[in-house]
Amino acid sequence: MDKKLTPKEKGIRLLLVLTFSFISLVALFPVISLVVASFSPSTDLMRFGLTAELFFSGFTAENFEVIFGGEAGAYWRWYVNSLIVSGVLIVLSLFFSSMVGYALALYEFKGKRFIFILVLLILMIPFEIMMLPLYTMMVNLRLVDTYFGVMLPLIVAPIAVFFFRQYCLGLPKELMESGRVDGCTEFGIFARIMAPLMLPSFAAMAILQGLSSWNNFLWPLIVLRSNDMFTLPVGLATLLTPYGNNYEILFSGSVMAIIPIIVLFLFFQRFFIAGLTSGGVKG
Structure with missing residues (x-):
């Protein structure tokens, strides 16, 4: 049977979860930006650069079509x-x-x-x-x-x-x-x-x-x-x-x-x- 946590222990656990969640998001930010950029039109990349903002209306798979369609060269x-x-x-x-x-x-x-x-x-x-x-x-x-x-x-x-x-x-x-x-x-x-x-x-x-x-x-x-x-x-x-x-x-x-x-x-x-x-x- 699990030991019942005191309010202080619960607070510490919550603080640790929030802290490590924040650190994880910071560490994953470049990856998230990269994934978002891969689904963005090339014109948006030229205008806005790398960003983690999600604009679903502008999402496109044309970048991956270039790769899988054989147009990516070597x-x-x-x-x-x-x-x-x-x-x-x-x-x-x-x-x-x-x-x-x-x-x-x-x-x-x-x-x-x-x-x-x-x-x-x-x-x-x-x-x-x-x-x-x-x-x-x-x-x-x-x-x-x-x-x-x-x-x-x-x-x-x-x-x-x-x-x-x-x-x-x-x-x-x-x-x-x-x-x-x-x-x-x-x-x-x-x-x-x-x-x-x-x-x-x-x-x-x-x-x-x-x-x-x-x-x-x-x-x-x-x-x-x-x-x-x-x-x-x-x-x-x-x-x-x-x-x-x-x-x-x-x-x-x-x-x-x-x-x-x-x-x-x-x-x-x-x-x-x-x-x-x-x-x-x-x-």
Whole structure:
């Protein structure tokens, strides 16, 4: 039976609900404005700009008709490029970063502390500082204007390695010994015993890495050259030029770009909080 709340507790709860509701509306205002703009005529966008005011009489689906009617040029090509890059990057990043974090947490070997310090140092260095040597490396490897050129520097993310290490510190080492007694290989112990216990951390990092990859703009802008290879953020940016702005595709295309992230979050949401909280607690 629920405890009956006192008037003071009810007031505090109501205040918290109102406060967080207001914060949520402020955070969602750009998204609401974007959705409203995607259903507004292009002439209104030129006159009034972005606004959250709802004028249902002026709502039109012509902006989405431009996209789905095949008049959006390379938009769907950019969309597919982003899906391929983000999907492959999530899988590779989870696989390699989890193994590195797992090894740093549960194995003892020479240089382990030094490697972990290097991971922390790389985590503290802004990616923008490393872009020039990374681009030189991509040129030497002939990976410019390729999917793998976009993905290679991001496959083993320091934040993902750190996160998986912290999570694995809470896993019981006795399970590893039991696996060895049963004749399991070290990779088999990871894949069959430990990986299932790490599912919440995989889900949390899938969302964070997917969001980071899907919204990544600067590195793809540098390493990609041809219009057919652009990812969605880079492609949408090309719609704004000194000679004309394709607002019809820009706003409706941006709304369509939100859908994969929402689907990804809904798919992993039940593991998300568990993964974040468990990964930050040792023992």
